[in-house]
Amino acid sequence: MIENIGIEQFLILSTLMFFIGVYGFLVRKNLITMLMSVELILNAVNINFVAFNKYYYPENLQGHFFAMFVIAIAATEVAVAIAIIISLYRKIRTIDVEQVDEMKY
Amino acid sequence: MTTDQFFLMRHEILLVAVGVIVLVMDLMTTPATKHRIIPVAIVLFLINTIIGFLPIETGKIFGGMYRTDDITILMKNALNIGVFIIFLQSAEWLKNHEEKFNSYGAYFFIVIASLVGMDYLISSGDFLMFFIGTELATIPIAALVAIEKAKIKSSEAGVKLILSAALSSGITLFGISLIYGTTGSIYFAEVSKVFDGNSLQILAFIFIFAGVAFKISIVPFHLWTADVYEGAPINITSYLSVISKASAFFILIILLYKVFYVIPEIRNNILYATSILTMTIGNLFAIRQQNLKRFLAFSSIAQAGFVLLGIIGGTQIGFASVVYFLLIYVFSNLGAFGVVAAISNATGKENIDDYNGLYRTNPKLSLVMMLSLFSLAGIPPVAGFFGKFFLFMSAAKQGYFILVLIAVVNVTISLYYYLLVVKAMFINEQENPIERIDSDMYTKIGLAICAAGILAIGFFGTIFDFINSKAFGSM
């Protein structure tokens, strides 16, 4: 049934996700949530890649591969980020981003 | 694909080898003998650096995904030298923070891993490699930034770095995806053929540019820099401010002039505006800083602004002078950071006022510091002068006289705050200045190398001629 879904829908979806992600990153105070917003962005990207590949350039698989790599790297990124956040939490006992401003000016 | 092709990646392979060896040997050490790994790692890395200079043929592999030519090799060697100096400087720091590390091998391995990322980034021939390189370069560093478990600042810096890096890479990726969508390829070569500069591609281009600009910390993508630099362990700070910056600049040039070269006026306008912003903002912030790491962070932002002048020229000379400047910048900045590191390792003092009367007690350190600062400020006869001069020259050749004027005025402002440090060290007096420091041999060697580089590079015009003969010859 995918035939009767145009690429536009995918693109709209991905774009929405992208901006939701950005929005989330900017407004959510919880570090973990901000990380999730980043994930949204990355997934929007993945959708883009796959959609483009499927609809426009089916002859090769660059898009798909790219998406996979993105997923993998996103995983590592999240891993490291979480680790750091935890170590931070150990010290200041909060993951509210607004508390994370010892260094300024 | 044959092995000898495979060995085009000699730099990366060697690095990985060094990393693995260090890691393996590290497993054999006991807590009592773990410090022995330090000399081993340093020597191994030195060997790797030397081998890097051996001649090697160039070419593409993985269908153009990875490509080397003389200039990339040159760049990688420069980075090697830089990292080598950083290792030398970090030895003392490592010893001081024994409790933090149950093994030192991890430290070296992580740095080397990130350096591998840089190398891949430099020789990336398509966006995938570009993306992988960037992440591989950034993520380990984020871990190292946060390594000082005891300090809040360290973790805070780590958080700030990793999160904003994630955001920026997200933005970059979105741009890449759009490029892929509009051109149907992720290979630089093909993209550049198809790329025609319609508004969607412009959007994509700017997204990608933003991602790189983030790494170089160009205004307005620079705000993370100061905090991360301050919070991070000082050697990591120097790594961030020198190595990752240099590689990012390199790739920026590739992107601007190999991939997106069909939209010159947009490119130039963006560069024009951002470079003015970058150097001015950087300077204005640097003026007030007391913490030297933060100070150097802002000064390095300003320096980035100057480098853009070389890029905006867009000529052979321009790129040559950018690479030349980066080479000098490695030595100057590492010299400055080295002194700061030596002092903060010995006394934990990192503020400018602490340096009052330093010359009385530590003349050598202060001299190296002065040389480095003068080199950063672009004062003859030290190398920095030539680097800056050629950057401005290449911009002037393209007729950007106003831009050059603004830049030079900024140089004057920067001179002001560099002189503040010199003043503290040489002119100001204080009751109890920092007592006599005798750093370990590694630090001394590191600083000596920096000083030698700062003093020498300017006088051997052949270095520049060499770079110029290699620089992006293919364009």
Next chain:
Amino acid sequence: MNNLLWLLAIPLVTIFVLIFCNDKRQYRLSAAFGMGLQLLYSFYLVFRYTTERSSGNIEQMVFMHEYKWFDSLNIVFTTGIDAISLALVVLTAVVTFTGILVSWNMEKLPKEFFISLITLATGVFGFFITIDLFTMFLFYELAVIPMYILIGIWGSGKKEYAAMKLTLMLMGASALLLVGILGLYTYSSTDVNLLSFNILDIANANIPVDIQKFFFPMVFIGFGVLGALFPLHTWSPDGHSSAPTAVSMLHAGVLMKMGGYGCLRVAMYLLPEAAKELAWIFIILTTISIVYGAFGAIAQKDLKYINAYSSVSHCGLVLFAILMMNQTALNGSVLQMISHGLMTALFFALIGMIYERTHTRDIRLMGGLMKIMPFLGVCYMIAGFASLGLPGLSGFVAEINVFVGAFMHTDSFHRVATVIAVSSIVITAVYILRVIGALLLGPLDVEHEFETGDARWYERWANIILIVSIAAIGIAPLWLSDALIKSLQPIIQKLQ
């Protein structure tokens, strides 16, 4: 032996030696020896130069050597001298040597002091012997930076402020200068591969007038700040007053001359059309600074301030003369550079010596010093007479050249400017005599018991050397001015 790099080699070797010296006597001896050698070598150069010329060498620059530096950028370190630069080189050698003599008893960090001083001198020598803009600019900055350290560490009064102000203003000026130089480079040839920094090449490239008009102000102001061009002269009073003696000598005596020399050699020579069109603006400014400086000096109470302002006035005269753009005036400007260099060096040397004995520079607290230090008193009087343009001393020769030259313009604008400038000789007389009267003459001030004791041997020699050279120029100016006129011809031809 006529390779000009000696002028750089000797100081550098001296610095190198100094690094390995390790007690006060060695420092000053090696410094004095090195700079003495430099002085002798500069005299030797004069001799070589005259023989070269008399042997019929009519090149614009003699002893030219080219050292390829950045080949791909066509940056070639080119050395060469004509009478103008040679005269200034000798001036520099004299002032540096005497400066070292004057600071014979430097107590605080003598090694660093001499090293920085000689570095400064090296920059100046380099500036004068090079004839390509790149190295010229390099040496310009090399000469300015040690100033900061020298004033900052060994200065007096609000030294940090003064040092910072001086350095930043001069560096800001060099910012303009850099843009101007790059502009000259960019338009030095129509073929991108032949762009060159070499002054002689640029002189042959005919740069379009509107381009010149864009760059002329930058170059002229860039150098003019160093030449204390109103209203950008304010670094000079503070800088001079807080600098240590030898540094004031070098700075007022030599560094400020780099400004005039640069204006002449770069702004005027390479951008003649623009110079012709825009001169009037700067004529107004320089005329102001001549009178302004002189009047400013009248109201001062601190010896060094008085001298700083008089330097503003005299250096204003240099630039003023340069802008008059005819042979006599240009000749006068160069003569004025030399004579002002010598006499202001003498002034600052004497002020330093007097300060050592009186521990004050406020003329209201002194008086009748002639009685207790006659030698210094006489020297001060001679310096004063030189600077108010007494015939038989160098100042007069320079001034009349300037005035006669300036008056050759028949339009009333130049004439009025000239008459105003001439009026400065009266004002100068006023403040010079005021100082002499307040400082040396009158009853000896008894509340302050000054350290008596006249000049020591090194001080005597420093003064004598300077005075003799002042008088030599003043009594027999012909040989010098002829040589200068010959070397000025290329510039004049461009300006005609």
Next chain:
Amino acid sequence: MMNDSYSYTVAIPLILFFSFLIIGLAGGKLKPIVSGIFGTFFLLISTALSYYTAYSYFFVDGKSNGVYQQLIAYDSLWLQFTDKLQIHVGVLLDPISVMMLVVITTVSLMVHIYSLGYMKGEVGFSRYYSFLSLFTFSMLGLVLSSNIFQTYIFWELVGVSSYLLIGHYYERPSAVAASKKAFIVTRFADMGFLVGILLLSSFTGTFDFLKLTDPNGSALTQGSAISFLGLSVMTWSMLLVFMGAAGKSAMFPLHIWLPDAMEGPTPVSALIHAATMVVAGVYLVARLFTVYFFAAPDALIFIGYVGTFTSLFAAVIACTQTDIKRVLAFSTISQIGLMMGGLGVSGYSGPEGLGYTASMFHLFNHAMFKALLFLCAGSVIHAVHTNELWDMGGLKKHLPVTHIAFLIGCLGISGVPPLSGFFSKDEILTAVFEKNKLLFYVQFLVAGVTAFYMFRLYFGIFWNKQREYHTKPHESPFSMLFALIFLSIASTFVGLIPFSEFVTPDLKPFTSHIHWAIAIPAIIIAVIGLVLAFVMYRKESDLSGRLSGSLGILYRAAYKKFYIDEIYLFITKNVIFKHISAPIAWFDRNVVDNTMNGIAAITNFVSMRIRAFQSGQLQQYAYVMVSGLVIIVLVALYFMKT
């Protein structure tokens, strides 16, 4: 024209320059008296040389077919402006320069000898002599100069040596002030001189006297055409040159420095401020007389008026002063005024040029008797250690020689025959009478006033009733008396020289004779003045007191030298210092300087303001980043549209 037979004349000044150097450098080591002898000896040589020169010029080979030649005895290029415009340093011999040679060397020699006694035991004895040599050198160089710029050079040098000599007692604030005033006032005048030279040279294209003063040369015609503010440029330049002359010769209103200059040692006043330097202005005008006459007649008339006015003005002041040296100073001013007046009315050729001849003649005589008077005054002061007229009296029995000498001087200056003053003054009056009646009457009056104040001085000092002096006055030593006697003899007989045979504007001798029609009244008014003085001051009569009382305000004005000094003081102190110089200094420190500091301050301020960006809030960083991105995108797309 070049002439080698006189080339030795260059030695006349140079000898003294060397003596200056020797005494000046070795002075500290030598015994004072030795350096005195040295100086006198050197001077003696050049005196002999100049007498010889005078003799051979005037009587042997100065004339060729009845006209005195202007000989260039020595010439060398000193400085070259353009190939055409050059400064030569040379020796020009013509009647006036040779005449001046004699005057300067004679008086200077006398002063040297006199000072051996007068300055005995003074501190800075050898300094004094070295400066005397310097002065004589410069003065000789001035009169011998063949080139107007050379004149300027030596002009400055005499100025400075006068500065040094006035300030001889440099520990006396008044002396310092006086020397400063003298230098600055003359310097101010010299500025005019310099501009005049510049103007002159820029039109005539030469500095050379021979070219300038050649009556039918091209120099004179140029520039006369171009006019500026109604006067021809030539007139302007000559007026400016005269400004210099007026400064040196203390013409109104630039005369103020001369009375103060009396702070110097009396012999110096005799040499510099009576006989030689102050007449340099007259000499300069005479030197350029041709130019004045042909190219700038208006200027010449102006000079005549200024001179005459000054002579009256000074004479009136002289009547009221009580410091004997100041009286003499004012009388000097007034006599120089007469000379200027004479020059102003003079014609050019033949008997027409009487005024010129007369003023030169008067210059010559005046040098003698005024030097004499000053030296006498010196000897009096030497005896009684005061300058105040009313602290003296009845000295004629203590100082017999001085008394006679002073009397001769007074008679000479008052123009009583057969003393020298009579002849020259008579000639001046004649010349003026023929040209301009108004000036004549003024000068006629001046003659009377002169006699009056001179004899007021004479009676006041030597007659009157004896004052009590703490040390009994005694006649001066021989060296001083010798000078007095020599000069008295000189000023008695030089009047008999037939000057018009030697010195004339057109260099052609003519014979002049005394015009009794004018001489008789002149003598009469002089005698009247004499008698008046006799009546008022011979005995302690309160006549003078009553008179001055009745004249009231006028007297006080004259006594206060008509407040000229106060005016100058006001201008220098209040206008220049308070209202120009101090404000500029303030402006410089506070406005110009603070603009520079302001730039720095602004930079700092901005950097304080923008620190908010670096808030430490991660999300704000991200916000800035994203918005920056958006802005760039929008701008870029906008650019793409256009």
